[in-house]
Amino acid sequence: MRPGLKRMEKLMELLGNPERRLKFIHVAGTNGKGSVCAYLTEVLTQSGYDVGTFTSPYIEKYTDRIRYNGQNIADDDLLRVVNKIKPLVDQIASSELGQPTMFEVSTAAAIEYYARVAYPDFVVWETGLGGRLDSTNIVSPILTVITNVGHDHMDVLGDTLAKVAGEKAAIIKSGVPVVSAVAQPEVIETVERRAAEQHSTLYLMNRQFRIESVASMENDQTFHFSGPYRNIRDVGITMNGSHQLENAAVALMAIELLRQYYALIVEDDVLMQAMKATKWAGRLEMISGQPRILIDGAHNPEGGAALARTLRETYRYDKLHFMMGMLATKNHSGYLRHILPLVNTLILTEPDWHKKEDASRLADLSKSILNELGRSDVDVIVEPGWKTALERLQSITGQDDLAVVSGTLYLIGDVRSWILHQSDSEKGW
Numbered sequence: 001m002r003p004g005l006k007r008m009e010k011l012m013e014l015l016g017n018p019e020r021r022l023k024f025i026h027v028a029g030t031n032g033k034g035s036v037c038a039y040l041t042e043v044l045t046q047s048g049y050d051v052g053t054f055t056s057p058y059i060e061k062y063t064d065r066i067r068y069n070g071q072n073i074a075d076d077d078l079l080r081v082v083n084k085i086k087p088l089v090d091q092i093a094s095s096e097l098g099q100p101t102m103f104e105v106s107t108a109a110a111i112e113y114y115a116r117v118a119y120p121d122f123v124v125w126e127t128g129l130g131g132r133l134d135s136t137n138i139v140s141p142i143l144t145v146i147t148n149v150g151h152d153h154m155d156v157l158g159d160t161l162a163k164v165a166g167e168k169a170a171i172i173k174s175g176v177p178v179v180s181a182v183a184q185p186e187v188i189e190t191v192e193r194r195a196a197e198q199h200s201t202l203y204l205m206n207r208q209f210r211i212e213s214v215a216s217m218e219n220d221q222t223f224h225f226s227g228p229y230r231n232i233r234d235v236g237i238t239m240n241g242s243h244q245l246e247n248a249a250v251a252l253m254a255i256e257l258l259r260q261y262y263a264l265i266v267e268d269d270v271l272m273q274a275m276k277a278t279k280w281a282g283r284l285e286m287i288s289g290q291p292r293i294l295i296d297g298a299h300n301p302e303g304g305a306a307l308a309r310t311l312r313e314t315y316r317y318d319k320l321h322f323m324m325g326m327l328a329t330k331n332h333s334g335y336l337r338h339i340l341p342l343v344n345t346l347i348l349t350e351p352d353w354h355k356k357e358d359a360s361r362l363a364d365l366s367k368s369i370l371n372e373l374g375r376s377d378v379d380v381i382v383e384p385g386w387k388t389a390l391e392r393l394q395s396i397t398g399q400d401d402l403a404v405v406s407g408t409l410y411l412i413g414d415v416r417s418w419i420l421h422q423s424d425s426e427k428g429w
Contacts, residue, residue, distance in 0.1 A: 003133035007092055007100045011108050012138055014088045018115030022052075023262075024139045025254065028127040028168045029147025031303050032181075032247045035239065036147055037124045038280040039251035044122055045069050046274040047266045052120040054110045054136070056103070056128050059281045059413045060425045066110045068118045077117055081109045103128050107135040130157045132170030142262065144172050144200070145254055146180040147247065149187045150302035151331050162186045169194035177261065179253045181205040181246050203228070203253055211249045213242065218314050221245060225252050229260060232268075236276045240284040241310035248275060282412040284310060287419045291397035292317075295416055297409045299326060301334030307406060308338040317402035323347040323393045325386060325411040328357040336369050339406075340378070345396060347381045349389035351411035359384045390415060 012019055025040060027033050034055055044051045050069055058064035063072035085108055093099040100108075107128075114123050125141065127134045149165045157164045165187040172178050172194050180202065182191050188204065195202040203209060214222040214234065223245050225232040237248050255271070258264035279285075282297045284307075294315070298307040311320065322343040326332055340346070346366055348359040363382045370378055383389035390405070397403040405415050417425040 008138045021115040024125040024141040026141035027145040028131045030150035032147035035247040042278040043274040049121040052114040052123040055126045104135045130167040144178045165190040243306040293403045304335035304338035318400040319344040321345040324407040325349045325351040326357040327355045345379045349386045350384045353410040
């Protein structure tokens, strides 16, 4: 990882600036980016538009990152695009700019594919990390979205929420409207300041638009949306958790702005159908019924809080058996303090990834927090091999219990691929 845009700028120049051909919806934030991208993609595609979707990391295959109308980029198209980029990357690598990173190459490949192969009407464009120095910030979008700001990647983005917010808010471009659900006062102030500097209109949740929850049960939530242009009643979604109401509302506000600014045509019945149909792999996804296994890519304190709240409010179970694996760079303590009050069994494992956190260290931290909570009834199991840990989880989960696998998406992708396809996910990128 080498933050900065100099290599991307040179790569785009050598490619003839293909990014200027595309209409981007740029999405940043700590949590919820992928879900918002999924809602936007579903609504736009069901409304008859061709849509590119660039997200990271992938869940099972590298080509998950670059999608067109919901389908992964074809291997032949990826090969053709990368072969075109390869000599240009080598040229930059031999210059004073140095070797472009894997993510820069992926970003360039996506832009070249969309601009000269697929020709989408819109590109839903998720940041990789932060915003200001992220390689996705090479584009000039038609709309900017900042979902929220929390305690993640603070070793890179800054040691306060205001600093993290400053990095993410840097994707706001001159005159481009912004939709956001940021909530903390210092974060709101940072986003407001950047929007004002760029003469961009900010549409902030609980100011310019609001939601009212109507009903919530497993795989079925309903809410009312109130916006600056109109109100939309009884919007249904199947994604679980109160945080998904917020993500859905952010996407709705973005769609409303596209209608106002760019004459987007979305019929109300299509809008309702698309919101209900939206799914996002690895986020509160039930991948097995016997036993019930729920996977969720929560890996920071805010994600842990959302997961814990959903486990309390939405799911019914006798015992909760929880398996987790993390990267070493995350705030494990903040995450665990939300999760540990709920669990009956805790299985600590390790993702198949070079930045993995040691399972025994997670176990020591968990036992310390459980001791603080006065909980001596939790069975803590250390099993570094994730496949063995998964077998253990399946064996102890009874008919009325719930098994949850959570943590880094590198673990979630492996477990999902193994349960659903009995195959290993791709590894390396």
